[in-house]
Amino acid sequence: MAIIASIALLATEHKSQQLDPLRTTLSFFIDPLKYLVDLPTALIENATNTVSSYEALKKENKRLREEQLIHQTRLLKFAALEKENIRLRALLENSFKLGEQVLVAELLSINMAPYEHIVVVNKGTRFGVHPQQAVLDANGVVGQVFRALPLSSEIMLITDPNHAIPVQVNRNGLLTIAVGSGQLNRLVLPFLPGNADIRPGDLLITSGLGGTFPPGYPVAVVDEFTSQPNKAFVSITATPKAQLDRNRELMIVWSNSKPVPLISKPTANDTETRAHVDE
Amino acid sequence: MNKYVGFGRIILTIALAMGLRIAPWPGDLAAFNPDWVLLSLIYWSLAVPERVGIFHAWTFGLLTDVLTGRLLGQYALAYSLVIYICLKLHKRLRQFPLIQQGLFIFCCLLLSQLLLFLIKNFQHPAQLHASFWLPVFTGTVSWPLVYTALRFVRLSRSIKTTY
Numbered sequence: 001m002a003i004i005a006s007i008a009l010l011a012t013e014h015k016s017q018q019l020d021p022l023r024t025t026l027s028f029f030i031d032p033l034k035y036l037v038d039l040p041t042a043l044i045e046n047a048t049n050t051v052s053s054y055e056a057l058k059k060e061n062k063r064l065r066e067e068q069l070i071h072q073t074r075l076l077k078f079a080a081l082e083k084e085n086i087r088l089r090a091l092l093e094n095s096f097k098l099g100e101q102v103l104v105a106e107l108l109s110i111n112m113a114p115y116e117h118i119v120v121v122n123k124g125t126r127f128g129v130h131p132q133q134a135v136l137d138a139n140g141v142v143g144q145v146f147r148a149l150p151l152s153s154e155i156m157l158i159t160d161p162n163h164a165i166p167v168q169v170n171r172n173g174l175l176t177i178a179v180g181s182g183q184l185n186r187l188v189l190p191f192l193p194g195n196a197d198i199r200p201g202d203l204l205i206t207s208g209l210g211g212t213f214p215p216g217y218p219v220a221v222v223d224e225f226t227s228q229p230n231k232a233f234v235s236i237t238a239t240p241k242a243q244l245d246r247n248r249e250l251m252i253v254w255s256n257s258k259p260v261p262l263i264s265k266p267t268a269n270d271t272e273t274r275a276h277v278d279e
Numbered sequence: 280m281n282k283y284v285g286f287g288r289i290i291l292t293i294a295l296a297m298g299l300r301i302a303p304w305p306g307d308l309a310a311f312n313p314d315w316v317l318l319s320l321i322y323w324s325l326a327v328p329e330r331v332g333i334f335h336a337w338t339f340g341l342l343t344d345v346l347t348g349r350l351l352g353q354y355a356l357a358y359s360l361v362i363y364i365c366l367k368l369h370k371r372l373r374q375f376p377l378i379q380q381g382l383f384i385f386c387c388l389l390l391s392q393l394l395l396f397l398i399k400n401f402q403h404p405a406q407l408h409a410s411f412w413l414p415v416f417t418g419t420v421s422w423p424l425v426y427t428a429l430r431f432v433r434l435s436r437s438i439k440t441t442y
Binding site for chain 1: 294297298301302303304309310312337340341342345346347348349350351352353355356359360398401402407408410411
């Protein structure tokens with residue numbers, strides 16, 4: 001009986017999405033457990049914050065304020081650049097994709113399966129998270145939402161062996177795909193021919209092909225280059241920019257896939273973009 | 280003996296096992312984390328077979344599927360098969376010394392892990408690290424621990440089998 005039921009479940013879920021409601025219902029029992037397991041880590045972090053000295057806090061505050069000032073001035077420049085970009089794209093009769101909205105989610109320190117790079121965050125469908133959203137941190141792309149439950153969601157990191165992300169070389173726009181290696185500090189670029197124009201130190205950014213990841217975010221830096229004469233493709237590895245093993249805060253991105261109409265109403269778009277930036 | 284005495288305890292220990300299942304381990308040690316849920320299910324099915332049976336194994340298997348983000352039914356299948364074997368052999372197994380029980384537990388864990396591997400392979404040709412099999416060994420080693428802890432819980436509420 002039980003065996004037939006489980007095999008039926010397995011077959012159904014492998015083929016379709018119909019069991020998602022069942023998983024959602026069961027997750028209401030399970031998700032509190034996840035938060036409970038996360039509790040000690042969260043408490044320790046809280047305690048360290050509480051007992052950190054006034055002096056340290058003051059120092060950190062000063063540093064953050066300086067950082068914020070620098071970023072603010074940079075943003076001013078970016079706003080002007082973005083406007084110019086929209087204008088130029090309008091001249092080229094190209095549509096421009098608008099800015100994104102982000103949601104900050106906190107990592108739950110739990111471990112689902114040791115040989116897979118999937119992490120759990122504390123925001124789920126109740127916050128509008130849905131599968132295949134891009135996830136970033138302050139330094140670059142982290143991964144994508146793999147499964148969204150009501151109270152939590154599972155995020156597949158870009159280094160998972162089953163994950164691939166379309167990237168381009170920032171220097172010359174060369175398009176390729178970066179595949180996860182199963183190691184937290186390494187991506188592999190398996191699909192480049194021996195004469196590809198790529199060098200150690202090149203920045204890889206998302207190309208936006210495939211539609212999952214918004215274009216233009218840093219993914220990784222090329223670090224190693226070994227050409228094997230007997231193979232058609234060279235093996236190139238890259239180090240992810242995002243701090244995959246250190247960050248507790250992640251950003252889930254809603255990319256606005258509606259293109260901006262060519263020239264009409266640039267002001268409305270402008271304010272909207274700025275509003276997103278302010279968030 | 281009331282059939283429902285200490286039922287909360289049983290559920291609580293299994294919930295605790297599920298918590299341990301996803302508890303964060305430092306660094307690469309996570310690969311050693313044994314399948315606590317199956318171990319506690321095996322214990323309860325040997326100790327009180329009329330109370331913890333295939334239905335419980337299946338339910339908690341399904342919950343574990345959700346917990347670890349697997350395809351639904353994967354752990355449910357593995358757990359119910361293992362618990363079926365335990366129920367068939369429980370009278371004999373209770374007579375065994377701990378070491379001999381350990382051997383049986385090893386086979387159970389191996390069977391469960393093999394099933395998971397099989398299902399994973401059905402989904403897509405999987406390339407698994409050798410550390411996939413580590414929980415089988417650590418699970419066997421931690422069986423005496425689970426056995427003593429759960430025996431303590433069982434005797435503290437005098438949860439006894441009716442036959």
